[in-house]
Amino acid sequence: MTKVALCACPNYEAGNVASAVERAVALCGGMETFVRPGQRVLLKPNMLSAAPLAQRVTTDPAVVRAVGKLVLKAGGQVVIGDSPAIDKVSRISRVTGMKDVAAELGADLIEFCRPSLAKTPDGSIYHALELEETALAADVVINLPKLKTHCMMLLTMGVKNLFGMVVGPRKSQWHMHAGADRIMFADLLLDICRTVKPALTILDGVWGMQGRGPNNGTPCHLGFLGASCDPLAMDLALAPLLGAHPASFPLYSAAVRRGLVRSDGSDTQMVGDDPNGLIPQNFQLPVLESAMLVPRFMSGPMRKHLTSRPVQDPGLCRDCGKCAAVCPPGSLRFEEPRHAVIDHLTCIRCYCCQEVCPANAIHFKTGALVGIVERLRAIMPH
Secondary structure (H helix, E strand, O other): OEEEEEEEOOOOOHHHHHHHHHHHHHHOOOHHHHOOOOOEEEEEEOOOOOOOHHHOOOOOHHHHHHHHHHHHHOOOEEEEEEOOOOOOHHHHHHHHOHHHHHHHHOOEEEEOOOEEEEEOOOOOOOOEEEEEHHHHHOOEEEEEOEEEEEOOOEEEOHHHHHHHHOOOOHHHHHHHHHOOOHHHHHHHHHHHHHHHOOOEEEEEEEEEEEOOOOOOOEEEEEEEEEEEOOHHHHHHHHHHHOOOOHHHOHHHHHHHHOOOOOOOOOOEEEEEOOHHHOOOOOOOOOOOOOHHHOOOOOOHHHHHHHOOEEEEOOOOOOOOOHHHHHOOOOOEEEEEOOEEEEOOOOOOOOOHHHHHOOOOOEEEEOOHHHHHHHHHHHHOOO
């Protein structure tokens, strides 16, 4: 049975974080269970963008510091790395303080830029994946996600954080290939997770993000750290506690269909602090809907009309062009400064534009389908 540890941590004060990390890891077996002397250990935080820490976009460096110190104590050599979707690691690390933490730990701080072809385990959907060579060559991978909502996948925690193992522009290629179908994209995430096989996942849930995450949501104090040797088990155990019905969580649907977990959660044991005293009851999840829910006999244009679509607020736009650069099908372009033109018929609703916009200038016009979903939620008993 897989253990999922929850440990209270009220803030990012160094002593509190160190104590909570040490306790959470101990509940999973202790760092010596995962790291042996001389091993090269990759710490993979969420380093999405160069946002101030107060916006709660990235894994807090206090968590990385505490985990890194435990790795050093066990005799491991620390490397910190990611492939951010928005900014460069060098800039993100300066803004967030991750550069100082890396120096304190004597760790290399790298941006993933070396894709290497890796064979996936038996039972995978994809036979091989191009992933970061550093991760594939590391003796141990420790996954350090940030707890946030995600407009495409509902939540981003342990499994989704490993999408950062996909290097640079290949992220857009995968969004184009699998991003129009949430279950297909969840299958990709599961295959990445099973290929990288992180030895330990420690979730930064001291402060998280709710609403329209993962970059433009609202900071939310949660006050805990999570840990497990299985990121999928951790994600599926925490999702209901955050108010996510299993059927609305694409990762759950894909994992159950593939027989990777039991639908009743009986293969997972929660340990540590009582979640009822930690996790707020009013955590705000985004409403998900997909063109896949619209009957297939309807025409493509009609299916697109029924689903929510991205719209731009020119008044907030900084004219940085990141939304156009990241759009997998090239559906978004600028014909004049600060004014985006979006082709909603070719748009695949992957929400990449909203994710990377540093000014929160991309919103969504509610489609008829999500309107129906919201009305049903309002009248159904809670």
